[in-house]
Amino acid sequence: AQSVTQPDIHITVSEGASLELRCNYSYGATPYLFWYVQSPGQGLQLLLKYFSGDTLVQGIKGFEAEFKRSQSSFNLRKPSVHWSDAAEYFCAVALRSNDYKLSFGAGTTVTVRA
Amino acid sequence: EPEVTQTPSHQVTQMGQEVILRCVPISNHLYFYWYRQILGQKVEFLVSFYNNEISEKSEIFDDQFSVERPDGSNFTLKIRSTKLEDSAMYFCASSDGNSGANVLTFGAGSRLTVL
Numbered sequence: 001a002q003s004v005t006q007p008d009i010h011i012t013v014s015e016g017a018s019l020e021l022r023c024n025y026s027y028g029a030t031p032y033l034f035w036y037v038q039s040p041g042q043g044l045q046l047l048l049k050y051f052s053g054d055t056l057v058q059g060i061k062g063f064e065a066e067f068k069r070s071q072s073s074f075n076l077r078k079p080s081v082h083w084s085d086a087a088e089y090f091c092a093v094a095l096r097s098n099d100y101k102l103s104f105g106a107g108t109t110v111t112v113r114a
Numbered sequence: 115e116p117e118v119t120q121t122p123s124h125q126v127t128q129m130g131q132e133v134i135l136r137c138v139p140i141s142n143h144l145y146f147y148w149y150r151q152i153l154g155q156k157v158e159f160l161v162s163f164y165n166n167e168i169s170e171k172s173e174i175f176d177d178q179f180s181v182e183r184p185d186g187s188n189f190t191l192k193i194r195s196t197k198l199e200d201s202a203m204y205f206c207a208s209s210d211g212n213s214g215a216n217v218l219t220f221g222a223g224s225r226l227t228v229l
Contacts (some may be wrong), residue, residue, distance in 0.1 A: 004156075036220070043118060043219035044157075044205060090157065100147060100209065100218065101170065104157040 004093050006105035013114050016082055021076040021108050023091030031093035033062070033074040034102065035065055039087040047089075050074060086112040116140040118221035120206050125197055126227045135191045135224045137206030146189045147207040147218065148181065150174070157205065163189065196228045 004024060005024045013019050025031060032051050036044040048059025055067040065076045091105040125181045127133050139146050148160040161171040163181055178200075180192045189208075193200055203225050207218040 041222060043222040044207075044218075045122075046219070048216065049217065092157075098163050098211075100145065101159040101172075101220070102149075102157075103159075106156050 003105040004091055004103050004105040006089075006091055006108050008108045009106070010109045010111070012111040012113060013081055016080050019076075019078045019081045019085070019110065021089050021091075021104055021110070022026055023074045023076065025072050025074070025091075025093050027072075027093065027095065029034075029095070030067075030069060031095055032099070033067060034094070035059065035063070035074075035076045036090045036092060036104075037061075037087045038090065038107075039084075044090065047076070081110075081112055083112045083114070116219070117172050117218050118206055118208055120221035120224045123222065124227070126229065128175055129198055130195050132227060133193045133196055133200075135193075135204050135206075135226070137189045137191070137221055138187050139189055139206065139208030140227055141187070141212075143208035143210045143219070145169075145209045145211050146181075146183070148191045148208075149205040149207060150202040150203040151223075152199075153203065158212075160191075160204075170205055183205075188211045193226075196226075201226055203229045 034049045035047040038044050047063050048057050050057050050067045058064050063078050065081050066072050088107045088109045090107045092102040121136045146163040151157045161175045162169045178194045182190050203223045205223045206221045209218050
């Protein structure tokens with residue numbers, strides 16, 4: 001069955017440290033890939049997306065993600081986290097460019113300690 | 115920055131009652147959606163709406179659910195007779211369809227608790 005997996009339910013990281021959130025998908029073809037972030041009381045905000053081209057994509061808030069076809073992964077990274085990065089992060093995929101039925105991973109909660 | 119707004123932020127209701135969740139999508143967007151997230155589970159697609167009609171719905175979106183765009187700004191989700199398992203966070207989203215229909219802007223969600 002097609003699925004999106006975020007293996008880490010919860011990650012704690014120190015402020016200033018690097019962060020990497022994992023996302024794996026199982027689809028027959030390369031899907032369209034997204035990372036969303038949800039801060040407390042906020043909606044799901046799009047951080048970045050990958051449709052095609054350069055496999056390293058830059059997003060907002062200093063985040064980047066790398067698409068690796070061989071590993072069916074789209075991991076999210078940030079070199080130095082800020083306390084405001086504490087939030088829940090969701091990986092999502094769509095099968096076509098006009099497919100609005102996003103399939104979401106279960107989410108990873110990031111806690112930032114001082 | 116334009117945003118999708120949802121009301122109420124939290125609603126508690128008794129089983130069997132009707133609930134209406136309201137959303138104001140971004141004004142120039144043409145595509146509207148509802149997703150939901152049951153506590154501890156994944157965010158799931160419920161329904162999409164375009165040109166004043168449902169364009170697609172999931173198997174979750176049964177006859178108890180309906181959507182409406184009663185005027186030029188609001189987009190509502192109605193649950194006719196709530197069940198315990200309807201307790202979830204409901205997210206409204208919209209898109210303009212130009213940057214890819216799947217570039218969605220989500221609201222902050224409406225948490226529904228059914229007792």
